Amino acid sequence: MEHLIHSRVKNIEISGIRKFFNMVADRPGLISLTIGQPDFPTPEHVKEAGKEAITGNFTTYTHNAGFLELRQAACDFIREKYGLDYQPDEVITTVGASEALDITFRTILEERTEVILPGPVYPGYEPLIRLCGAKPVYIDTRPNGFRLSAELIAPHLNERTRCIVLPYPSNPTGATLSEQELREIAALVKGRPIWVVSDEIYSELVYNGRHHSIAKWLREQTIVINGLSKSHSMTGWRVGFVFAPSFVTKHMLKVHQYSVSCTSSISQKAALAALTAGKNDAEAMRLQYRERMEYAYRRLIDMGLKVEKPNGAFYLFPSIAAFGQSSFDFAIDVVNKAGVALVPGSAFSQYGEGHVRLSYAYSLDMLKEGLDRLERYIKERQ
DSSP: OGGGSOHHHHHOOOOHHHHHHHHHTTOTTOEEOOOOOOOSOOOHHHHHHHHHHHHTTOOSOOOTTOOHHHHHHHHHHHHHHHOOOOOGGGEEEESHHHHHHHHHHHHHOOTTOEEEEEESOOTTHHHHHHHTTOEEEEEEOGGGTTOOOHHHHGGGOOTTEEEEEEOOSOTTTOOOOOHHHHHHHHHHHTTSSOEEEEEOTTTTOBSSSOOOOGGGTOGGGEEEEEESTTTTTOGGGOOEEEEOOHHHHHHHHHHHHHHHSSOOHHHHHHHHHHHTTTTTTHHHHHHHHHHHHHHHHHHHHHTTOOOOOOSBTTEEOOBOGGGOSOHHHHHHHHHHHHOEEOEEGGGGOGGGTTBEEEEOOSOHHHHHHHHHHHHHHHHHHO
């Protein structure tokens, strides 16, 4: 019966990040710096709100878009943090940012339309795009410090372009876009029949300056994706948000409704606590991530590796091109000889080749041990 499986589903693959993690996860004594998951516990007051939802029997369906108080809190949060102005009918609470992306693409993409992506990029976009019958178009951002720009985008625009994805702060590079860069992209796209999907899941983890959203200058054409997994260490609670003009959210809500009905009511109550009393919970984590980033960045530079200093998220993306191996072969060799797992850059499109991704969402002790092992490996190869 397998021949009856839809060809688009058969032709997509498990994420290269997960594929590599699963391949090496059972190695004894391995230091794995692969997964982009905060190592902090969910804040206690957020967990308590979830418990109270259970004991208070807040365990039924909610409004498909999420209960009103939560959607209002989400609007208040991004207004205070990023200067964005949305109303509750312009917000959908989703099962993580992943579902937010899924319902976004399924709402706006059609067969043979094109989606512009920066390369290297998180591997979760392409499969969703291809499942819609659309085509991902990658732009090489390596010469521009891994930052997409209006100048890079312009030559790729045509009558099939339906969407540009701006995933900043970036996974896997930690790059961010400045206000000026976003203004220039907004000016390029404004008035064209093109959406911008702005994936801002790492918006609370910016180290220098503040996070800027293109929605400030391109509101009617922008769909903002965000969530609580990274900012509040709530990956397992599965709470994401879509912010967009009501003329599009009313259609996205139909896709969301038939997919999941609504996000878990218990998780929604926890999310309300995170966005109100816990609106600044990310700050303490951000400070620790920054300390880890500075430490890991300095160690990689001292090893002689070329690496762009990140300004957000919790990843470093050093070049390993000098070793003359594919990123996959290099990563496997490091696992076998050094006992450290890093994600091959090829998992992040062809433009990630020649790099590996290191997550510093781990304790300083674990980072030190992993980087000590990597340094010994590098010295043996030099």
